[in-house]
Amino acid sequence: MQSALAHMKRGEFRNAEEALSEVTRAAPTNADAWFLLGAIALQASRVSKGATFLERAAALSPNNAIYLTNLGEAYRRLNLLERAIEHLERAASISPRLAAAHFNLGLALRAAGRAREGLAALQRAVAIAPDIDGEAQLAEALCTEGLYEQAEQHARRVLTKRPSSAAHLALGNALQGKGSYDKAIREHSRAIELEPERVSAHIGKGRALWYVGRADESLVYYRQAAKLEPANALPHVFIAENLVWSGCIAEAVISAKQAVELSHDPGFHSSLIYMRLLDPNSDEAAIHAETLDWRRRFEEPLMAKRRNPTRDRGRGRRLRVGYVSSGFREKVDSHFTLPLLAHHNREQFEIYCYSYTRVTDAFTEKHRTQTDVWRDVARLTDDEVAELIQSDSIDILVDLGLHASDGHLTLFALKPAPVQISWLAYPGTTGLQAMDYRMTDPYLDSREFHNPNYSEQSLWLPETFWCYDPLRSEPSVNDLPALRNGYVTFASFNRFSKVNSQVLELWARVLRSVEGSRLEIYVTPGVHTEQVYRPFDKLGVARDRIRFTPAESKHEFLLMHHDVDMALDPFPCNGGGTSLDALWMGVPVITLVGKTSVGRIGLSLMSNLGLDEFVAHTPEHYVEIAVSLSDDFARLAELRKGLRTRLEQSPLMDAPRFASNMESAFRQAWDNWCSNCT
Numbered sequence: 170m171q172s173a174l175a176h177m178k179r180g181e182f183r184n185a186e187e188a189l190s191e192v193t194r195a196a197p198t199n200a201d202a203w204f205l206l207g208a209i210a211l212q213a214s215r216v217s218k219g220a221t222f223l224e225r226a227a228a229l230s231p232n233n234a235i236y237l238t239n240l241g242e243a244y245r246r247l248n249l250l251e252r253a254i255e256h257l258e259r260a261a262s263i264s265p266r267l268a269a270a271h272f273n274l275g276l277a278l279r280a281a282g283r284a285r286e287g288l289a290a291l292q293r294a295v296a297i298a299p300d301i302d303g304e305a306q307l308a309e310a311l312c313t314e315g316l317y318e319q320a321e322q323h324a325r326r327v328l329t330k331r332p333s334s335a336a337h338l339a340l341g342n343a344l345q346g347k348g349s350y351d352k353a354i355r356e357h358s359r360a361i362e363l364e365p366e367r368v369s370a371h372i373g374k375g376r377a378l379w380y381v382g383r384a385d386e387s388l389v390y391y392r393q394a395a396k397l398e399p400a401n402a403l404p405h406v407f408i409a410e411n412l413v414w415s416g417c418i419a420e421a422v423i424s425a426k427q428a429v430e431l432s433h434d435p436g437f438h439s440s441l442i443y444m445r446l447l448d449p450n451s452d453e454a455a456i457h458a459e460t461l462d463w464r465r466r467f468e469e470p471l472m473a474k475r476r477n478p479t480r481d482r483g484r485g486r487r488l489r490v491g492y493v494s495s496g497f498r499e500k501v502d503s504h505f506t507l508p509l510l511a512h513h514n515r516e517q518f519e520i521y522c523y524s525y526t527r528v529t530d531a532f533t534e535k536h537r538t539q540t541d542v543w544r545d546v547a548r549l550t551d552d553e554v555a556e557l558i559q560s561d562s563i564d565i566l567v568d569l570g571l572h573a574s575d576g577h578l579t580l581f582a583l584k585p586a587p588v589q590i591s592w593l594a595y596p597g598t599t600g601l602q603a604m605d606y607r608m609t610d611p612y613l614d615s616r617e618f619h620n621p622n623y624s625e626q627s628l629w630l631p632e633t634f635w636c637y638d639p640l641r642s643e644p645s646v647n648d649l650p651a652l653r654n655g656y657v658t659f660a661s662f663n664r665f666s667k668v669n670s671q672v673l674e675l676w677a678r679v680l681r682s683v684e685g686s687r688l689e690i691y692v693t694p695g696v697h698t699e700q701v702y703r704p705f706d707k708l709g710v711a712r713d714r715i716r717f718t719p720a721e722s723k724h725e726f727l728l729m730h731h732d733v734d735m736a737l738d739p740f741p742c743n744g745g746g747t748s749l750d751a752l753w754m755g756v757p758v759i760t761l762v763g764k765t766s767v768g769r770i771g772l773s774l775m776s777n778l779g780l781d782e783f784v785a786h787t788p789e790h791y792v793e794i795a796v797s798l799s800d801d802f803a804r805l806a807e808l809r810k811g812l813r814t815r816l817e818q819s820p821l822m823d824a825p826r827f828a829s830n831m832e833s834a835f836r837q838a839w840d841n842w843c844s845n846c847t
Contacts, residue, residue, distance in 0.1 A: 170188075170189075170192055170199075170201070170202065172188045173185045173188035173189045173192065173202070173205065176188060177205070177209075182209050182212070182213065185205070185209060186206060186209055189202045189205050189206045189209075190206070193206070198229055199229075200225075200226045200229035200230040200233070200236070201226075203222050203223070203225040203226035203229065204222070204223065204226035204233075204235070204236050204239070206219075206222040207219045207220070207221075207222030207223035207225075207226060207239060207240070207243070208223075208239060210222060211223075211239065211242065211243055211246075216243055216246045216247055217247065219243050220240065220243035220244065220247060223236060223239050223240040223243055224240060226240075227240050227256070232263055233263075234260040234261075234263040234264035234267050234270060235260075235264075235267070235269075237256045237257070237259055237260035237263070237270070238256075238257060238260040238267060238269050238270045238273055240256050241253045241254070241255075241256035241257035241260060241270075241273055241274070241277065242257075242273045244256065244277075245257075245273060245276060245277040245280065248280075250277055250280055250281040251281070253273075253277040254274065254277050254278060254281060257270055257273050257274035257277055258274060260274075261274055261290075261293075266297055267297075268294045268295075268297040268298035268300065268303065269294075271290045271291070271293040271294035271297065272290070272291060272294035272300075272303050272306070274287075274290040275287045275288070275289075275290035275291035275293075275294060275306070275307075275310065276291075276306065278290055279310060279313070282550075283550065284310070284313055284314060284548070285314070285548050285549070285550075287310060288307075288310045288311065288313075288314055291303065291306055291307040291310050292307060294307075295307050295323075301327050301330055301331065301333060301336070302333075302335065304323045304324075304326060304327045304336070305323075305324065305327050305333055305335035305336045305338075305339055306335065307323050308320045308321075308323040308324040308327070308336065308339035308340070308343065309335070309338065309339040309342065311323065311343075312339060312342040312343050312346055314527075314548060315346065315527040315528060315547070317343045317344075317346040317347045318343075318347075320339060320340075320342070320343035320346075321340060321343040321344065321347075323339070324336045324337075324339040324340035324343060325340065327339075328340065332359075332363055333363070334359075334360045334361075334363040334364035334367050334370065335360075335367075337356045337357070337359040337360035337363065337370075338356070338357065338360040338367065338369055338370045338373055340356045341353040341354075341355075341356030341357040341360065341370075341373050341374070341377065342373055344356060345373070345376065345377050345380070346528075350377050350380045350381045351381065353373070353377040354374060354377045354378060354381070357370055357373040357374035357377055358374060360373070360374075361374065366397050368394045368397050368398045368401060368403075368404070369394075371390045371391070371393050371394040371397070371404075372390070372391065372394050372403060372404060372407060374387075374390045375387040375388070375389075375390035375391045375394070375407060375411075376407070378390065379407075379411065382693035382695075382719065383695070384411055384414070384415055384693065384695050385695045387407075387411060388408065388411045388412075391404050391407045391408045391411060392404070392408065394407075395408065400431060401431070402427070402428040402429075402431035402432035402434065402437060403428075403432075405424045405425070405427040405428040405431065406424075406425070406428045406437055406440065408421075408424040409421045409422070409424035409425040409428060409440065409441075409444065410440070412424060413444055413447065413666045414664065414665060414666045415665065415666075415695075416665050416666065416668045416669060416692075416700065416701075417700070418444065418447050418448050418449075418666070418669050419448070419450070421444055422441065422444050422445065422448055425437070425440055425441040425444050426441060428440075428441070429441050433466065435463065435466075435467040435578065435579050436576070438462075438463050438466065438467070439463065439572035439573075439576050439578065440572075440574070441459065442456065442459050442460055442463060442572040442600075443572045443573055443574070445459055446595065446597065446741075446742050446765070446767050447666055447667060447669070447741070447742050448669075448741075449669055449671050449740070449741050451741075452764065452765070453620070453622040453764065453765050454622055456597070456598075456622070456765070457598060457600065457622035457623070457624070459600075460572070460598055460599060460600025460601075460624065461600050461624070463572075463578075463600055464600045464601060464602060464624075467578075467579060467582065468578075468579075468582040468601055468602060468603065471579065471582045471583055472582075474552070474583060475582070475583055475584045475603070476555060476559055476583055476584050476585050477584075478559055478584070478585060478586055478587045479587075480562060480564055480587055482842075482843040482846055484839070484840055484843055487516070487517055487518065487519055488517070488518055488519070488564045488565060488835065488836075488839060489518075489519045489521060489561065489562055489563050489564045489565070490513075490518050490519070490520055490521065490563070490564065490565045490566075490567065490835060491520075491521040491522070491523055491558060491561070491563040491565070491566045491567065491586065492506070492510075492520070492521070492522050492523065492567045492569060493523045493525070493566065493567065493568055493569060493570070493577055493580065493581075494506070494522075494523075494524065494525065494526075494569040494570060494593075495524075495525040495526055495527075495547075495570065495574075495575035495577075496526070496569060496570070496575070497522060497524045497526045497529075497532070497533050497536040497537075498526050498528065498529060498530050498532050498533050499530050499531070499532040499723075500532075501745075501746040502569065502593065502594075503532045503535075503536070503640065504637055504638055504639065504640060504746055504749070505593060505635055505636060505637060505638075505746075506536065506569070506593070507532075507535055507536065507539065507638055507640065508636050508637070508638040508822075508824035508827070508828075509636060509824065509827065509828055509831060510522075510536065510539035510540060511539050511824065512824045512825045512827070512828035512829075513828050513832065514828070514829070514832060515541070517832065518832060518835070519541050519542070520539075520540050520541045520542075521540065521541065521542045521543075521544065521561055521563060522536060522537075522540045522542075522543050522544065523544045523546050523554060523557075523558070524536070524543065524544065524545055524546065524547065525546060525547045525575065525577060526545075526547060527547045542561065544557060544561075551577075551579050551580045551583060552583070554577075554580055554585075555580060555583040555585040556585075558585035558586060559585050559586075563585070563586045564586065564587060564588060564839060565586060565587075565588045565589075565590060565835050565838065565839060566581070566585065566586035566588070566589045566590070567589075567590050567591075567592055568581055568589065568590070568591045568592070568599070568604070569592060569593040569594060570593075570594050571591050571594045571595060571597060571599050572594075572597075572599065573594040573595065576594070578599055578601060578604075581599075581601060581603055581604055582601060582603050583603075584603045587842050588605055588606070588835075588838050588839060588842050589603060589604050589605050589606070590604070590605065590606040590607070590608060590628065590834075590835075590838060591604055591606070591607045591608070591625065592607070592608040592634075593608075595742075595745075595766075595767050596608070596609055596610075596613045596614075596634055596766040596767060596770070597765075597766055597767060598622065598623040598624050598625060599624065599625065600624050601624060601625075602624065604624065604625050605625060605626065605838065605842075606625050606626050606627070606628045606834075606838050607623060607625040607626075607627055607628070608627075608628050608630060608634060608831075608834065609627050609628065609629055609630070609634060609766065610629060610630045610631075610632060610633050610634045610773055611629060611631070611632075612769055612772045612773035612776050612777075613634055613766045613769050613770070613772075613773055614627055614629070614766055614769075616629060628834040628837065628838060629834075630827075630830045630831065630834060631830055632777060632820040632826075632830070633773060633774075633777045633820045633821055633827070634770075634773060635745065635749070635773075635774075635821060636820075636821065636822065636823070636824050636827035636828075637746075637749045637753075637816075637821050637822055638822065638824065639749075639750070639753045641723075641724075641727075643724070644724070644727055644728050644731070644754075646754060646755035646809060646810070646812070646813050647731045647755075648806070648809070649734060649802065649805050649806040649809050650731065650732050650733065650734055651734045651802050651805065652802060652806060655685070656684075656685035656686055656687065657683055657685075657686045657687075657734045657735065657799045658686070658687045658688075658689065658732055658733050658734050658735075659676070659679065659680070659683075659686060659687065659688045659689070659733070659734070659735050659736070659737050659795070660688065660689040660690070660691075660729070660730075660732075660733040660735075660736055660737070660751075660756075661676075661688075661689075661690055661691065661736065661737050661738075661739060661744075662689075662691040662718075662726065662729065662730075662736070662747055662750070662751065663691065663738075663739050663744045663747045663748075664691075664747075665690070665691065665692040667739040667742050667743075667744070668690070668692075668701075668739055669739075670700070670704070671740075672739045672740060673700070673701060673703075673704045673705075674704040675761075675788050675791060675792070676688060676704075676737055677704040677705045677707070677708045677710055678708065678788075678792050679737065679791070679792055679795045679796075680705065680708075680710045680714060681708045681709065681710050682792050682795065682796050683795055683796055683799045686714070686799065687714050687715070687716065688714060688715050688716070688737075689715075689716050689717075689718050689729070689732065689733060690715065690716070690717055690718070691717075691718060691719065691720070691726075691729075692717050692719065693717070693719045694717045694719075698717055701715065701717075702715070726750070727750060727753075727754055730750075730751060730754035730755070730756050731754075733751070733754075733756050734756070734799075734805055735756065735757055735758075735759060735795065735798060735799075735805070736748065736751040736756050736757070736758040736759070737758075737759055737795075738758050738759060738760035738761065738771045740760075740761045740763050740768055741763045741764070741765060741767065741768045742763075742765075742767045742768065742770075743760055743763070743767060743768060743769070743770035743771040744758070744770065744771070745770050745774075748760075748770070748771060748774055749774065749816075749821065752774070752778070752812055752813075752816050753813060753816060754813075755808075755809040755810070755812045755813055756809070756812075757780060757783050757798075757805075757808055757809075757812065758771060758774070758775065758783060759783050759785065759791060759794050759795055759798075760772060760774075760775060760783060760784055760785065761785045761786075761787075761788065761790075761791045762784060762785065762786050771784065772784055774821065777819050777820050777821050778815055778816065778819050778821065779815075779819075782794065782798075
């Protein structure tokens with residue numbers, strides 16, 4: 170043993186291992202020898218071997234907190250997280266002042282998705298021993314929880330002591346969370362300089378570059394992260410996100426599939442499902458099959474934990490309705506949730522909101538004031554939120570996210586409410602067995618045809634799936650731009666992720682057919698926009714007829730419509746909120762009816778406005794509509810002047826009527842549940 174310790178002190182670990190092996194052969198019950206062999210193996214990244222040695226040590230000395238701490242760390246590195254947490258919690262219980270036990274426990278809890286508990290463990294570790302690595306990890310954990318000010322303080326304190334790649338990374342993430350993207354880029358760059366192979370620093374810099382519109386550069390850093398750590402799913406997630414927002418949907422789906430194969434993360438798989446909605450090569454059957462795969466991987470393992478909620482089955486009593494969303498803030502969802510919440514019949518319905526919104530704003534407060542009971546649940550686990558919903562005796566739970574970003578379908582898989590309904594993010598299917606209903610309207614889905622590609626039963630609203638409130642009166646509608654320009658300006662201000670090669674080819678045909686016309690596309694210019702020009706070049710449409718127009722604010726976004734005569738709807742996923750914004754600004758939308766419910770959004774909107782003349786059923790018809798209306802400035806000018814009023818007087822902005830229709834659907838679903846329980 171003395172020889173082994175001497176070798177270790179000099180860094181001669183191979184010689185130390187030989188000496189320790191002799192000890193274990195001569196004295197197999199010498200726990201210290203097994204522990205030191207395990208520690209050396211861990212240091213050399215021979216984690217499996219190290220775990221074997223440390224298991225022997227812990228078996229011989231089961232109350233040794235240091236042995237348990239190292240064994241727990243070995244299990245964490247092997248991704249055996251439950252075993253890691255069990256041993257580290259025991260170590261911390263035996264030796265409450267052992268900072269390493271709390272630190273490693275914090276890492277294991279965070280890896281297991283128990284972020285709030287992990288943060289608390291890291292805080293205990295730093296309180297016991299303000300270690301540089303511990304503070305850097307704590308800063309990163311605080312970022313994950315959205316506590317950016319605290320994260321920045323800890324990261325800067327570390328950097329006053331010595332340069333640290335981890336601290337620069339955490340500081341960059343904190344600054345990014347606060348919206349200081351240029352400063353974040355500098356910190357991530359310093360993290361990479363200090364540790365070129367730190368994958369998270371490459372991802373962090375890629376994210377910051379993305380937020381300042383430098384998508385081409387961000388993709389370089391994501392790809393480098395994937396190269397450094399091929400088995401890490403996260404770089405592939407961000408590569409896919411970058412590609413889909415750049416309109417490269419086929420490549421994005423490939424990267425998303427890689428992420429799904431590498432990780433058991435429900436959010437990653439949901440991203441792939443949402444991308445399939447945008448992919449012209451995916452039909453309803455393929456999309457449904459992907460949702461059923463999600464069910465198999467993530468819902469079925471939770472069935473053993475599923476609640477069996479019981480409620481008073483009174484049919485006419487006041488019902489408790491809970492809305493679950495991350496979007497109770499200034500984003501497109503608010504244009505639809507606020508008018509509904511404001512017009513619910515409070516004598517018949519008690520409204521709860523379960524808010525996963527981490528970064529709140531004035532719109533969050535508006536939602537709060539329109540709610541009977543408000544619950545901030547962003548830092549709670551699914552189990553905790555499910556318990557809260559049950560204790561609140563929610564009768565009907567409404568999911569507003571489906572498989573779009575920041576969805577919470579694993580919560581719904583626990584079935585905390587007797588009736589569960591999906592609505593708003595898009596008119597599709599979740600694939601969940603626990604989701605009882607999906608909202609729709611007569612244009613999105615035919616009442617006469619049962620669609621086998623929906624896992625839920627459909628609840629038809631009589632007119633529209635949406636009720637829109639622009640939440641502002643300005644800017645006003647201006648005169649038709651074509652009257653002053655002498656030519657027609659088309660535009661698509663949808664997210665560029667909805668623009669694919671088939672869409673671009675059709676838009677190129679429109680511009681070729683409408684002499685002198687222009688096209689504006691809402692996207693930050695870059696290398697990714699080079700693909701836009703290809704179909705136009707092929708048809709001889711000059712590049713100077715196409716303009717890329719990003720906006721910095723909602724007001725600027727609406728003002729862009731002052732230069733637009735007609736909007737061109739993308740496909741297979743039509744515009745929703747974007748189309749309603751255009752209509753509010755007096756700009757009609759030419760839409761192509763698709764084969765999926767998201768491809769019939771334009772049909773629903775224009776039908777509710779009585780503007781069937783803008784609805785195409787074939788690509789040729791789409792071009793014909795554009796040509797016909799481009800030759801009729803008088804019709805476009807007349808329509809522009811009255812379109813805002815037409816929208817205000819339609820079901821699309823009749824909030825009391827829409828709320829009443831939603832409540833009727835809720836009653837129908839509730840009565841069905843009561844009947845099935847008797």
